[in-house]
Amino acid sequence: MGKAGKPRKKDGRKKGSLTASRPSNPAEKAANNALRESVVLPVVRNLSSISPKERAEAVSAINNLLQDATCRQLLLRERVVQKLMEEMLNDSSQEVVVYAWGALRNISVDEGYDQSIFMYRKNILAPVASALQKISSTLNSLRTNPGSLSSTEQKILWLYAENVIGLIAGLSETSEEVAEAIVKLDILPLLMEILKEPSGKLGGLHETVAQCVYALTGESDDFVEAIVSDRYGYVSLLLELRDQSDPSLKSLYICGSLHNISLALKGTEVATDQEISDFSVVTILTDFLKSTPTASLTDDEQKVLIFKQLVLEILASIATEATGGVSEEALGADQDGDIDFISGDGDGKDMTAPGELDESLRADMEMVVGDESNQESPDSAEGTVLHYLIVNTGPALLSIVKSGASGSLPIHIRALSVLNNIAWTVDATLSEGLGLWERWQKLAREIWQSCITPVLVANTADVELAEAVTGLAWAISKSMNGSLDVSQGEHRAFVSLYHAANTDELRTKCVGVLGCLGLAQGRIEINREIGVFLMTLIVGGANTPANPLVEALNAIFDIYADAEFDYDEPVFVKSAFLDHLSKAISGVRSAVKKVDKNKFPEDRLRADDALLNLQRFIAYKKKEREN
Numbered sequence: 024m025g026k027a028g029k030p031r032k033k034d035g036r037k038k039g040s041l042t043a044s045r046p047s048n049p050a051e052k053a054a055n056n057a058l059r060e061s062v063v064l065p066v067v068r069n070l071s072s073i074s075p076k077e078r079a080e081a082v083s084a085i086n087n088l089l090q091d092a093t094c095r096q097l098l099l100r101e102r103v104v105q106k107l108m109e110e111m112l113n114d115s116s117q118e119v120v121v122y123a124w125g126a127l128r129n130i131s132v133d134e135g136y137d138q139s140i141f142m143y144r145k146n147i148l149a150p151v152a153s154a155l156q157k158i159s160s161t162l163n164s165l166r167t168n169p170g171s172l173s174s175t176e177q178k179i180l181w182l183y184a185e186n187v188i189g190l191i192a193g194l195s196e197t198s199e200e201v202a203e204a205i206v207k208l209d210i211l212p213l214l215m216e217i218l219k220e221p222s223g224k225l226g227g228l229h230e231t232v233a234q235c236v237y238a239l240t241g242e243s244d245d246f247v248e249a250i251v252s253d254r255y256g257y258v259s260l261l262l263e264l265r266d267q268s269d270p271s272l273k274s275l276y277i278c279g280s281l282h283n284i285s286l287a288l289k290g291t292e293v294a295t296d297q298e299i300s301d302f303s304v305v306t307i308l309t310d311f312l313k314s315t316p317t318a319s320l321t322d323d324e325q326k327v328l329i330f331k332q333l334v335l336e337i338l339a340s341i342a343t344e345a346t347g348g349v350s351e352e353a354l355g356a357d358q359d360g361d362i363d364f365i366s367g368d369g370d371g372k373d374m375t376a377p378g379e380l381d382e383s384l385r386a387d388m389e390m391v392v393g394d395e396s397n398q399e400s401p402d403s404a405e406g407t408v409l410h411y412l413i414v415n416t417g418p419a420l421l422s423i424v425k426s427g428a429s430g431s432l433p434i435h436i437r438a439l440s441v442l443n444n445i446a447w448t449v450d451a452t453l454s455e456g457l458g459l460w461e462r463w464q465k466l467a468r469e470i471w472q473s474c475i476t477p478v479l480v481a482n483t484a485d486v487e488l489a490e491a492v493t494g495l496a497w498a499i500s501k502s503m504n505g506s507l508d509v510s511q512g513e514h515r516a517f518v519s520l521y522h523a524a525n526t527d528e529l530r531t532k533c534v535g536v537l538g539c540l541g542l543a544q545g546r547i548e549i550n551r552e553i554g555v556f557l558m559t560l561i562v563g564g565a566n567t568p569a570n571p572l573v574e575a576l577n578a579i580f581d582i583y584a585d586a587e588f589d590y591d592e593p594v595f596v597k598s599a600f601l602d603h604l605s606k607a608i609s610g611v612r613s614a615v616k617k618v619d620k621n622k623f624p625e626d627r628l629r630a631d632d633a634l635l636n637l638q639r640f641i642a643y644k645k646k647e648r649e650n
């Protein structure tokens with residue numbers, strides 16, 4: 024009676040909204056009232072029937088009604104969650120109890136955070152603890168005396184366990200607090216005992232248990248520690264399940280669990296000794312992507328797509344940790360290229376003494392454009408997870424994205440996200456040169472031509488797709504220092520997208536892409552178009568949103584950092600960018616002051632830095648030409 028959980032980001036569980044689902048017009052309201060009177064209320068009333076059969080039928084009907092979004096909202100307004108928790112979980116009929124757990128599980132899956140946290144605050148873990156104890160006791164009796172339960176009773180036991188553990192998996196994704204509270208129930212031994220059972224007729228239960236392990240390893244360090252203590256061979260069991268010849272949803276969740284464990288153990292001897300590594304996981308996940316179709320949507324292939332969404336969720340996390348020691352930017356958390364200067368009191372004044380200016384200018388500009396001396400050599404990446412991601416996983420992801428060129432199915436958006444994370448990791452860790460860098464250049468250009476340009480040319484109205492493609496374009500163009508083909512007017516498309524965007528996040532991404540494309544030499548006119556656009560944003564000052572403004576400033580600092588660049592004189596000098604920047608200081612200062620340092624401290628810090636860097640950049644460019 025329960026359904027499998029949907030793969031979702033750990034911090035992005037869907038939040039249900041009763042308000043948002045209310046009918047927007049009288050006709051809908053009348054229809055819903057009729058549905059409530061004729062279908063919902065009779066079922067809810069039957070929950071209190073004196074007949075166990077009628078109660079079981081009522082809970083079964085509720086499980087069916089929950090599949091419809093409108094009926095689900097009507098049931099929630101009738102306080103069905105409270106009724107299930109307070110009455111049905113303690114029912115004298117085991118059938119009613121099993122179905123009630125299934126209904127709560129389904130509500131957690133479909134409604135996400137809001138209803139899950141509501142259950143937690145209503146102390147759902149108390150009946151969960153009792154249910155786990157009962158399942159464990161019955162399982163032990165069955166193991167000791169295989170004939171103690173009939174075939175029908177065994178089926179009820181497995182369904183009971185699946186629904187309870189499925190709800191636990193959903194609750195685990197709510198928050199670390201909830202996950203830690205669940206771990207304190209000492210659930211691990213039961214989960215592992217079930218995984219040891221022959222899979223035979225327990226396919227659904229095994230998948231649910233594996234999902235629960237995946238959720239808890241991602242949220243609780245204590246849970247991970249309990250696994251790797253290995254007193255009962257837990258790690259060996261997970262490795263055995265990981266290496267099953269035919270990948271299943273269970274084995275994919277196990278792969279995700281091992282990745283979560285490897286993150287928690289990073290840098291420790293335990294990870295190496297236990298052979299817990301992302302390398303073995305990434306090969307299994309990539310092989311799965313390569314071996315299954317993506318285009319058609321039959322029932323079986325719909326299930327494959329669900330599997331692939333989970334695979335891509337895990338790969339996206341692996342890609343951010345592919346080499347260790349990756350910067351915030353590589354993780355996509357702070358893709359802004361902001362820089363820190365060594366002096367300044369926060370009011371935008373240049374604190375460098377005149378006599379020190381000549382010696383400090385070049386050092387200042389090195390700080391502006393960034394120090395890349397800590398990047399690894401290309402050879403050091405051979406045989407690593409990053410190498411495998413570029414050589415093997417990247418092409419598989421590219422194939423998925425190409426198959427979705429005409430739409431934005433979730434699987435294609437997820438594939439773009441993985442490519443995005445790989446690109447940021449490459450930018451942060453891989454130096455230009457031979458070997459792996461050459462492989463990345465080839466893949467990056469193919470991604471640009473096959474995934475990014477077609478969307479720009481089509482002028483998509485799909486906001487989610489535009490966001491994903493622009494983020495990927497930023498990562499790709501940054502990793503390639505802007506050396507990408509723009510013969511189809513890609514740079515103009517990003518300018519147009521900036522003006523059409525309805526969020527500062529998308530606007531900032533557009534500016535980030537343009538800032539990277541403007542770095543390429545040998546195309547002065549394109550540089551001029553990009554430079555003029557960026558200067559327009561800067562001159563706009565307080566009329567330009569703060570984050571795009573800061574990104575535009577950082578882009579100007581990078582693009583025109585050196586007078587020797589072939590576009591510096593024909594564009595920066597002859598277009599009088601320096602004069603425009605000098606006049607823009609006041610407007611930029613006003614824009615910076617608008618950023619509330621209490622509400623948005625990180626944004627304000629970046630904005631303050633950009634203002635200080637602007638003044639240093641102006642001083643640098645003035646002195647640069649004099650020399």
